[in-house]
Amino acid sequence: MSTRNSDTDHARRDAPGDDDPALLDAVFTQAPLGLYLLDHDLRPVRRNAVARGGDTGIGGHCAGDFAPGYDAAELETLARQSLQDGEWIRDRLIRGLAPGDPSSDRVGAVSCFPVESPTGHRYLLAIIEDVTERQAALDRLDILHTAHRQLGASLDAIGSAEELTDVAVPRLADIATVDLLDEPLRGLPPHAGPVDPTAPLRRAAFRATRGPGRGIGEKGPIPRGELSTYGAPTPYSQVLHDGRARLVRGLRGDEDWLTADPARGRRLTGLGVHSMIVAPLTAHDTVLGLLTLYRDRRTDPFEQADLDLAVELASRGALSIDKARSYARERSIATTLQRQLLPKEPPELSAVETAQVYLPGVVGPGGDWYDVVPLSGARVGLAIGSVNGTGIEAAALMGQLRTALRTLAVQDMSPDELLVRLDETARVLTDEQRNTLPPGADRLPDGLASCLYLVYDPIARTCVAASAGHPGPVLVGPDGEALPFPVERALPLGCGDKCYETTTLELAQGSVLALYTGGLMSGWPRTGESGVSGASGEADEPGGADEPGERFGARRAVLERALVRAGEEELRELCDRVVYALLPEQQREDAVLLLARTRALPDEQVAVWTLPDDPAVVRTARRLAEHQLAAWGLEELDFVTGLIVSELVTNAIRYGVPPIRLRLINDRGLICEVSDASASTPHLRRAKSTDEGGRGLYIIGRLAQRWGTRFGRHGKTIWAQQDLPADRP
Numbered sequence: 001m002s003t004r005n006s007d008t009d010h011a012r013r014d015a016p017g018d019d020d021p022a023l024l025d026a027v028f029t030q031a032p033l034g035l036y037l038l039d040h041d042l043r044p045v046r047r048n049a050v051a052r053g054g055d056t057g058i059g060g061h062c063a064g065d066f067a068p069g070y071d072a073a074e075l076e077t078l079a080r081q082s083l084q085d086g087e088w089i090r091d092r093l094i095r096g097l098a099p100g101d102p103s104s105d106r107v108g109a110v111s112c113f114p115v116e117s118p119t120g121h122r123y124l125l126a127i128i129e130d131v132t133e134r135q136a137a138l139d140r141l142d143i144l145h146t147a148h149r150q151l152g153a154s155l156d157a158i159g160s161a162e163e164l165t166d167v168a169v170p171r172l173a174d175i176a177t178v179d180l181l182d183e184p185l186r187g188l189p190p191h192a193g194p195v196d197p198t199a200p201l202r203r204a205a206f207r208a209t210r211g212p213g214r215g216i217g218e219k220g221p222i223p224r225g226e227l228s229t230y231g232a233p234t235p236y237s238q239v240l241h242d243g244r245a246r247l248v249r250g251l252r253g254d255e256d257w258l259t260a261d262p263a264r265g266r267r268l269t270g271l272g273v274h275s276m277i278v279a280p281l282t283a284h285d286t287v288l289g290l291l292t293l294y295r296d297r298r299t300d301p302f303e304q305a306d307l308d309l310a311v312e313l314a315s316r317g318a319l320s321i322d323k324a325r326s327y328a329r330e331r332s333i334a335t336t337l338q339r340q341l342l343p344k345e346p347p348e349l350s351a352v353e354t355a356q357v358y359l360p361g362v363v364g365p366g367g368d369w370y371d372v373v374p375l376s377g378a379r380v381g382l383a384i385g386s387v388n389g390t391g392i393e394a395a396a397l398m399g400q401l402r403t404a405l406r407t408l409a410v411q412d413m414s415p416d417e418l419l420v421r422l423d424e425t426a427r428v429l430t431d432e433q434r435n436t437l438p439p440g441a442d443r444l445p446d447g448l449a450s451c452l453y454l455v456y457d458p459i460a461r462t463c464v465a466a467s468a469g470h471p472g473p474v475l476v477g478p479d480g481e482a483l484p485f486p487v488e489r490a491l492p493l494g495c496g497d498k499c500y501e502t503t504t505l506e507l508a509q510g511s512v513l514a515l516y517t518g519g520l521m522s523g524w525p526r527t528g529e530s531g532v533s534g535a536s537g538e539a540d541e542p543g544g545a546d547e548p549g550e551r552f553g554a555r556r557a558v559l560e561r562a563l564v565r566a567g568e569e570e571l572r573e574l575c576d577r578v579v580y581a582l583l584p585e586q587q588r589e590d591a592v593l594l595l596a597r598t599r600a601l602p603d604e605q606v607a608v609w610t611l612p613d614d615p616a617v618v619r620t621a622r623r624l625a626e627h628q629l630a631a632w633g634l635e636e637l638d639f640v641t642g643l644i645v646s647e648l649v650t651n652a653i654r655y656g657v658p659p660i661r662l663r664l665i666n667d668r669g670l671i672c673e674v675s676d677a678s679a680s681t682p683h684l685r686r687a688k689s690t691d692e693g694g695r696g697l698y699i700i701g702r703l704a705q706r707w708g709t710r711f712g713r714h715g716k717t718i719w720a721q722q723d724l725p726a727d728r729p
Helices: 002-014 021-030 072-085 132-150 157-168 235-242 256-260 262-271 304-341 392-409 415-436 549-562 571-582 617-632 635-655 696-703
Strands: 034-038 044-047 089-098 101-116 122-130 175-180 201-208 246-249 275-283 286-295 352-359 366-374 380-390 449-457 462-468 474-476 503-506 512-516 591-598 606-611 660-666 669-676 706-712 715-723
Touching (some): 072 122, 101 132, 132 304, 157 304, 235 246, 235 275, 246 304, 275 304, 286 304, 352 366, 366 392, 366 591, 380 512, 392 415, 415 449, 449 512, 474 549, 512 571, 549 571, 617 635, 617 660, 696 715
Antiparallel strands (some): 034 044, 101 122, 246 275, 275 286, 352 591, 449 462, 462 503, 606 660, 660 669
């Protein structure tokens, strides 16, 4: 107990008093930071040696004088705020110039807090720490963090290059340029190995700090997109040759390498550039181009740490540009595949006149497709659809579905039956996709694609339509008035719905049908369009997963208005007018528009007879056909047509069910049709030499260019088509 009291007394005897001036002197002498003591008028009272580089004199009569090199007004504002409010200000960053080197920037961390003497006088203690190097390191880390967040957002090489210059200017450089070889810009794989120093590079991006007296435009000395060649040997050519970054400091304008590229040298010296960094844009050991950074307004030159940062930025930027290149290449391949799988040019038909437009979206081609299929009986099938997704996979699936649809269509299936069969094909394709998905991948949607299929008959002038998740057509009459064509939208293909309803409508000659995909309706409605519903009765139907019904109705109304003068203009002009009205800017998704103007086959080009169920009528049927061919001036086809009529009528009498009907159609080919009420399906087979029959369809198949069977509500029709003589139009 006595020992503890003795130690306490000893400590009390050694401790200085609260107002011991020696303690204050020790603090101001030994502190490693700049210490300043200001009175209530913010005049410096005392400072330590660190604060003035060894000079302990007081000097100065205002707050701005106590820390030379820093912004006096900002210092005075901070000091007065702390003294008046009585609050501490900690580590507030201010920038300035080093007193011994006015060309060098520095950063200080200022802390202020008020103190009160025993006599009641208030003072302000200010502490300033030089954190220039620490802040520079933090700034570089922040630039890298910004690059990590911003680079790679664009799927375009030019956009990626602009992102890179946006990160570099003004935080690292005053001027930044990106020059790329042509291969990355066109989506082609770049050549491996060193780049020829004389290879032309295209200016992809330019950015500079703005200010008076810059002497350059917003697009830079070299316009964006223009080709230029760097001189050799220069820092640029050396970087292209070996792929190593270069740091050039103290640029005076008389360097030897400037003579190799005098035009560029004059621009650099004219701008007052004093230091520069040239870094290669390298991805996968392949140089894609150059990133060049310049300083002309900032007084401090680039340092080694800045070079390391520039190399890191160039590396990340190169990966972003290479990703954009790969995307551009895949998009180019997918677009080519998409166009190859679409119809090259729809055939000329008597039933309809068609025109179409296909516009790939900015995110890459998807699975939109259309088709115009010639059918028997001078009819035509019109199809349009869209596969979920984009890219090569969607284009390949589109090709498979379109092939399946065309295969089913030429079998003369009704629209609802065709969609049932096509749905089965879509389910098989969906199952194949799901089986190839890696573990943990997102599940594929149930609907693989949408499809709208119509069959138009120019003789009956009727159109039959069915939809699997696709919007119905827009119908405009010959007078330009929009007419309703309500088509019930069932579930998309691949859902296994198997319930597709058909809609039958009689169309006047000269009516225009507009079939479209969701990309055509994806744009924003213009002023005054919102809330307008179309005459088709489908204003409440969405045009896509994210398309509100009101906007979709407004877009359909715009499409209808664009087709008002459909009877007066060419369909190709109408296609362009619709695109101008609905897509003022490039759309995000694929867009397909198919226009079809209906025609009617004149009555004099069709001959129909109802025949009795009697074998003796076969000879009569042949004579009727001969007389009709003579009226049409097709006597050259008498013999072949007589054989076809004999075989078809004989089969209908022998195996069919009355009534029996014979029809001849003089279209782009001579079509012979025999119908009966039976649902039995004839099959072509090769008869043996000992067989007495079974050669009828084989003979027809050899005589006619095309033949087939189609089924209706009340029986079947067997048809055969011959080509017209060469001298007939």
